[in-house]
Amino acid sequence: MxxxxxxxxxxxxxxxxxxxxxxxxxxxxxxxxxxxxxxxxxxNFSPIYMVPSRLREVNPSSFTPRVVSVGPFHKGQRNLKSMESKKATYLSELLSSVGSKEKIPKEKMLKECVQKVRGSIDEIRTYYFGMKPYTDDELVQIMVLDACFILKFINNISIEGNLFSDNRLRSRNIALDLVLLENQIPFFVLQDIYDLTIQKLQPEKSLTTMLKDILDHVNSFEEPLVDNIIVGTETTHYHILGLLHRFYKPISFKLPKISVIPTAYSAEELDKVGVKIRPNRNLTWPMAMEFEFSLTSHKPTLKIPVVRVDDFFEVVLRNLIAFEQYSPVDNYVTSYAMAMDMLISTPVDIAKLGKSGVIVSHLGSNEKASDLIGSICKGVNLQDFYYMEPWKNIVQYYDSSWPRNFGVFKRTYIDTPWKAIALLAAIIVFLITVYQFFRQLITPFV
Structure with missing residues (x-):
């Protein structure tokens, strides 16, 4: 046929x-x-999903909301129910604020929000992978309630200018909950509700600008986030975590090819061959690392952005890495975590980086900080590495003869004050001996 x-x-x-x-x-x-x-x-790719077990099992608490559920995945959990009544309060307050200014009954405004979300319900479903079979009415209710809660929360911060003005512990944890991968709603839903509510109250501000205020509080790097989001692309983010990922994106950076895993040297090993580690103050992007070596000055320096290592650091990095590992986005956060893992293998490395001023640890001990950074990349695939150029230069310097010989000399003679004193004394004795020897030689001729 x-x-x-x-x-x-x-x-x-x-x-x-x-x-x-x-x-x-x-x-x-x-x-x-x-x-x-x-x-x-x-x-289509579904950008909101449960973190795979091989990443979740390392530290489940890094992916689980502490105070508030956003979206359908953690809806109804017992430890999060106390915030559900707060959501209703925020919803009422937001509608009342906008309604009083626009002279529109809040019932009418709520209906507009519901209709807007209901019109996108099929697209909303495509954003979730592995979601329970919610009805359209249930999903619409979740989207409207959670979007209004988020918008009212960030609007309060924008007005008051202080994340901790209401309840310090709760506010900090809410901010952290808003960047969990499993705790998201589609960004376009947030934008739609924003256009119907907050935008009427503060037309001079964009949603991205207001969200930046909250993301600054979960940013673990010393340098503040730079608003490099192109105007007109506000709705191209998948969700709030995707927006934070965008803030960490390098500008005009050409990703080098990676054929082999780069050689890893710890901070202690680099110190032994004379490499100094210093804070990177002239950042081309928030996680930029640079290796500088001048043949004239002979002062090799690895520059690293200053970072605070605490619970926020762990949660934010783990969620960004989980997002990168299973999403069609660049892996620059994974690259940063891998680079830090290479530099830190023992508590001694944490101590050296702390002394250099590039790490500020709030975990109580160098052992805890070392264990944390060593576990962040567990189960992670290194697909791209954004630090190939500085790492190649480090390997080239480390493998050359002069740094190796200097390292042996330093470890043998001057790595402790007593060894340095002993070396100096030996040199003095040697010079005195040489002087006396030549003096005896020339004395008969004088």
Missing amino acids: SYEEGSSSHAVYNQEIYTEETEPMDQAFQNLLHCVINLNDNV
Whole structure:
């Protein structure tokens, strides 16, 4: 049997064709055939999903909300129920504020929000992978309630200018909960509700600008986030975590090719060959690392951005890495975590980086900080490495003869004050001996 050119490929598998065969189709074949025929080649990526177990099992608390659930995944958890009544309060306050200014009943405003979200319900569903079978009404309610809660929360911060003005512990934890991968709603939903509410109260501000105020509080780097988001691209982010990821994106950076895993040297090993580690103050991007070496000055220096190592650091990095590992985005946060993991293998490395001023640890001990950084990349695949150039230069310097010989000399003679004193004394004795020797040689001729 022949087929016309250009006819649908599905026609080849039409069941009528196979009914002409002598053998009937078995059930397995029929099920697989159904999958092939109904395959959608344009399946979209779902940017909100439960973190895979190989990353979650390292530290489950880093992916679990502490105070408030956002979106459907953690809805109804017992430890988060106390904030549900607060959400309703925030919803009422937000609608009342906008309604009083616009002279619109809050019931009408709420209806507009519900209708806006309901019109996008099919697209909203595509944003979640592995979501429980919520009805449209249930999902609309979650989206509107959570979006209004987030907007009222960030609006309070924008007005008061202080994250801790209400309740310090709760506010900090809410800020952290808003960047958890499993605790997100689509960014376009937040933008739609923002346009219907906050934008009418503060037309001079954008949603991205207001969210930056909250993201600054979860940023563990010393340098504040730089607003490099291009105007007109506010709704291109998947969610709030995706927006934070965008703030960490390098500008005009060409990703080097990675063929082999770069050689790892710890901070202690680099110190032994004379490499100084200093804070990077002239950042081209928030996680920029640079290796500088001048043949004239002979002072090799690795510059690293200053970072605070605490619970926020761990939670934010783990969620950004989980987002990068299973999303079609660049892996620059994973690269940073890998680079830090290479530099830090023992508590001694933490001590050296702390002394150099590039790490400020709030974990109580160098052992805890070392264990934390050593575990962040557990189960992570290194797909790209943004530090190939400085790492190649480090390897080239480390493997050259002069640093190795200097390292041996330093460890043998001057790595402690007593060794340095002993070396100095030996040099003095040697010089005195040489002086006396030559003095005895020339005395008979004087």
